[in-house]
Amino acid sequence: MGKFFKLIIEDKITKWGILLSFLFIFLGLLITVIFFTQLPPFLPIYNKLPWGYARVGTKIEIFLPFLICIAITGTNSVISAKIYEKIPLLSRILCASALGASILYLIFIIQLIYLIK
Numbered sequence: 683m684g685k686f687f688k689l690i691i692e693d694k695i696t697k698w699g700i701l702l703s704f705l706f707i708f709l710g711l712l713i714t715v716i717f718f719t720q721l722p723p724f725l726p727i728y729n730k731l732p733w734g735y736a737r738v739g740t741k742i743e744i745f746l747p748f749l750i751c752i753a754i755t756g757t758n759s760v761i762s763a764k765i766y767e768k769i770p771l772l773s774r775i776l777c778a779s780a781l782g783a784s785i786l787y788l789i790f791i792i793q794l795i796y797l798i799k
Contacts, residue, residue, distance in 0.1 A: 689766045690773070696762060699777030703755045706784040710791040711748055717795050718744070725794065744794070751787040755780040 690696045718741070727739040727746070739746075758780040762773035 690759070690763050690777075693766070693770070693774070695774045696766070696777040699774070699781045700755075700759050700762075703759075703777070703780045703784040706781075706788045707748070707751055707755060710751075710784075710788045713788075713791050713795060714744055714748065717799075721798060726797065727794070744791075747787050747790055751783055754783045 690700065721741055721744070723741050724738040725741060725744060726737050727743055728737050758776040762776040766773040
């Protein structure tokens with residue numbers, strides 16, 4: 683698996699896509715951990731659901747988007763490492779989509795903190 687990731691690191695687009703993805707995920711997690719004790723017991727996490735109690739989640743559910751984003755980024759980076767030699771364009775697209783998911787995760791956390799504060 684090491685030679686696969688070596689190929690990805692040599693390409694600028696895939697390297698920066700993966701590195702920035704994990705950086706944004708780490709920043710989102712750091713912001714969440716810093717403000718975790720100041721958050722109320724119920725948070726408006728599920729914004730697509732109807733109005734009322736269906737939209738709120740418990741305080742611990744704020745880590746659910748983190749887990750989803752880690753799964754997306756990890757899966758995309760492993761798949762892009764495996765297919766880089768055959769289809770480099772698809773590998774770059776997967777890294778860019780992982781970067782997009784991590785940016786959206788960071789925006790979600792920042793807006794949720796601003797909404798509560």
